[in-house]
Amino acid sequence: MSIVVINALSIPGEAGPELxxxxxxxxxxxxxxxxxxxxxxxxxxNGEDRYFVYTQWATRDDFENWRNKRSEAAHAPNDGKKPVASGADLMEFEVVEL
Structure with a gap:
Protein backbone atom coordinates (compact mmCIF):
# COMPACT_ATOMS: atom_id res chain seq x y z
CA MET A 1 0.00 0.00 0.00
CA SER A 2 1.41 3.40 -0.98
CA ILE A 3 2.01 6.06 1.63
CA VAL A 4 2.07 9.84 1.34
CA VAL A 5 4.39 11.90 3.51
CA ILE A 6 3.78 15.63 3.77
CA ASN A 7 6.32 17.92 5.34
CA ALA A 8 4.71 21.26 6.30
CA LEU A 9 7.44 23.92 6.23
CA SER A 10 7.14 27.22 8.07
CA ILE A 11 8.90 29.84 5.96
CA PRO A 12 9.76 33.26 7.42
CA GLY A 13 8.87 36.47 5.63
CA GLU A 14 9.58 36.52 1.92
CA ALA A 15 11.78 33.39 1.85
CA GLY A 16 9.35 31.42 -0.36
CA PRO A 17 11.15 32.18 -3.64
CA GLU A 18 14.46 30.98 -2.16
CA LEU A 19 12.83 27.75 -0.97
CA ASN A 46 -5.26 31.14 0.73
CA GLY A 47 -5.66 30.44 4.44
CA GLU A 48 -2.25 28.82 4.93
CA ASP A 49 1.25 30.24 5.21
CA ARG A 50 3.27 27.01 5.13
CA TYR A 51 4.69 25.24 2.10
CA PHE A 52 3.87 21.55 1.83
CA VAL A 53 6.38 19.04 0.46
CA TYR A 54 4.31 16.07 -0.78
CA THR A 55 6.03 12.75 -1.50
CA GLN A 56 4.52 9.37 -2.30
CA TRP A 57 6.26 6.06 -1.63
CA ALA A 58 5.41 2.45 -2.48
CA THR A 59 5.88 1.38 1.16
CA ARG A 60 6.65 2.88 4.54
CA ASP A 61 9.94 0.95 4.53
CA ASP A 62 10.95 2.67 1.28
CA PHE A 63 10.33 6.06 2.87
CA GLU A 64 12.16 5.11 6.09
CA ASN A 65 15.16 3.80 4.12
CA TRP A 66 15.37 7.06 2.15
CA ARG A 67 14.95 9.16 5.30
CA ASN A 68 17.70 7.22 7.11
CA LYS A 69 20.05 7.60 4.14
CA ARG A 70 19.21 11.32 3.91
CA SER A 71 19.81 11.76 7.65
CA GLU A 72 23.31 10.34 7.25
CA ALA A 73 23.98 12.70 4.33
CA ALA A 74 22.82 15.67 6.41
CA HIS A 75 25.94 15.28 8.53
CA ALA A 76 28.18 15.61 5.47
CA PRO A 77 29.58 19.00 4.44
CA ASN A 78 27.01 21.13 2.60
CA ASP A 79 27.06 24.18 0.34
CA GLY A 80 27.14 26.56 3.31
CA LYS A 81 23.57 27.79 2.88
CA LYS A 82 21.43 28.25 5.96
CA PRO A 83 18.04 26.46 6.07
CA VAL A 84 15.13 28.48 4.70
CA ALA A 85 12.44 26.86 6.87
CA SER A 86 12.05 27.92 10.47
CA GLY A 87 10.03 24.84 11.41
CA ALA A 88 8.59 21.65 9.97
CA ASP A 89 5.80 19.21 10.80
CA LEU A 90 5.79 15.73 9.27
CA MET A 91 2.46 14.08 8.43
CA GLU A 92 2.03 10.55 7.08
CA PHE A 93 -0.96 8.98 5.33
CA GLU A 94 -1.81 5.64 3.74
CA VAL A 95 -3.30 5.83 0.26
CA VAL A 96 -6.76 4.26 0.30
CA GLU A 97 -7.29 2.04 -2.72
CA LEU A 98 -10.90 2.55 -3.82
Whole structure:
Protein backbone atom coordinates (compact mmCIF):
# COMPACT_ATOMS: atom_id res chain seq x y z
CA MET A 1 0.00 0.00 0.00
CA SER A 2 1.41 3.40 -0.98
CA ILE A 3 2.01 6.06 1.63
CA VAL A 4 2.07 9.84 1.34
CA VAL A 5 4.39 11.90 3.51
CA ILE A 6 3.78 15.63 3.77
CA ASN A 7 6.32 17.92 5.34
CA ALA A 8 4.71 21.26 6.30
CA LEU A 9 7.44 23.92 6.23
CA SER A 10 7.14 27.22 8.07
CA ILE A 11 8.90 29.84 5.96
CA PRO A 12 9.76 33.26 7.42
CA GLY A 13 8.87 36.47 5.63
CA GLU A 14 9.58 36.52 1.92
CA ALA A 15 11.78 33.39 1.85
CA GLY A 16 9.35 31.42 -0.36
CA PRO A 17 11.15 32.18 -3.64
CA GLU A 18 14.46 30.98 -2.16
CA LEU A 19 12.83 27.75 -0.97
CA UNK A 20 11.35 27.17 -4.44
CA UNK A 21 14.72 27.86 -6.07
CA UNK A 22 16.46 25.31 -3.84
CA UNK A 23 13.83 22.63 -4.51
CA UNK A 24 14.02 23.31 -8.26
CA UNK A 25 17.80 22.83 -8.16
CA UNK A 26 17.38 19.30 -6.79
CA UNK A 27 14.06 18.44 -8.40
CA UNK A 28 15.01 14.94 -9.55
CA UNK A 29 17.39 14.03 -6.72
CA UNK A 30 14.97 11.45 -5.26
CA UNK A 31 13.62 10.01 -8.53
CA UNK A 32 15.83 6.90 -8.51
CA UNK A 33 15.26 5.98 -4.86
CA UNK A 34 13.63 2.56 -4.39
CA UNK A 35 9.88 2.90 -3.91
CA UNK A 36 9.70 6.61 -4.76
CA UNK A 37 6.47 7.36 -6.64
CA UNK A 38 6.20 11.14 -6.80
CA UNK A 39 6.92 14.60 -5.44
CA UNK A 40 5.22 17.99 -5.39
CA UNK A 41 6.06 21.29 -3.72
CA UNK A 42 2.84 23.10 -2.78
CA UNK A 43 2.90 26.90 -2.41
CA UNK A 44 0.46 28.47 0.07
CA UNK A 45 -2.25 30.60 -1.52
CA ASN A 46 -5.26 31.14 0.73
CA GLY A 47 -5.66 30.44 4.44
CA GLU A 48 -2.25 28.82 4.93
CA ASP A 49 1.25 30.24 5.21
CA ARG A 50 3.27 27.01 5.13
CA TYR A 51 4.69 25.24 2.10
CA PHE A 52 3.87 21.55 1.83
CA VAL A 53 6.38 19.04 0.46
CA TYR A 54 4.31 16.07 -0.78
CA THR A 55 6.03 12.75 -1.50
CA GLN A 56 4.52 9.37 -2.30
CA TRP A 57 6.26 6.06 -1.63
CA ALA A 58 5.41 2.45 -2.48
CA THR A 59 5.88 1.38 1.16
CA ARG A 60 6.65 2.88 4.54
CA ASP A 61 9.94 0.95 4.53
CA ASP A 62 10.95 2.67 1.28
CA PHE A 63 10.33 6.06 2.87
CA GLU A 64 12.16 5.11 6.09
CA ASN A 65 15.16 3.80 4.12
CA TRP A 66 15.37 7.06 2.15
CA ARG A 67 14.95 9.16 5.30
CA ASN A 68 17.70 7.22 7.11
CA LYS A 69 20.05 7.60 4.14
CA ARG A 70 19.21 11.32 3.91
CA SER A 71 19.81 11.76 7.65
CA GLU A 72 23.31 10.34 7.25
CA ALA A 73 23.98 12.70 4.33
CA ALA A 74 22.82 15.67 6.41
CA HIS A 75 25.94 15.28 8.53
CA ALA A 76 28.18 15.61 5.47
CA PRO A 77 29.58 19.00 4.44
CA ASN A 78 27.01 21.13 2.60
CA ASP A 79 27.06 24.18 0.34
CA GLY A 80 27.14 26.56 3.31
CA LYS A 81 23.57 27.79 2.88
CA LYS A 82 21.43 28.25 5.96
CA PRO A 83 18.04 26.46 6.07
CA VAL A 84 15.13 28.48 4.70
CA ALA A 85 12.44 26.86 6.87
CA SER A 86 12.05 27.92 10.47
CA GLY A 87 10.03 24.84 11.41
CA ALA A 88 8.59 21.65 9.97
CA ASP A 89 5.80 19.21 10.80
CA LEU A 90 5.79 15.73 9.27
CA MET A 91 2.46 14.08 8.43
CA GLU A 92 2.03 10.55 7.08
CA PHE A 93 -0.96 8.98 5.33
CA GLU A 94 -1.81 5.64 3.74
CA VAL A 95 -3.30 5.83 0.26
CA VAL A 96 -6.76 4.26 0.30
CA GLU A 97 -7.29 2.04 -2.72
CA LEU A 98 -10.90 2.55 -3.82
Missing amino acids: EKRFAARKHSVDQEPGFEGFQLLRPV
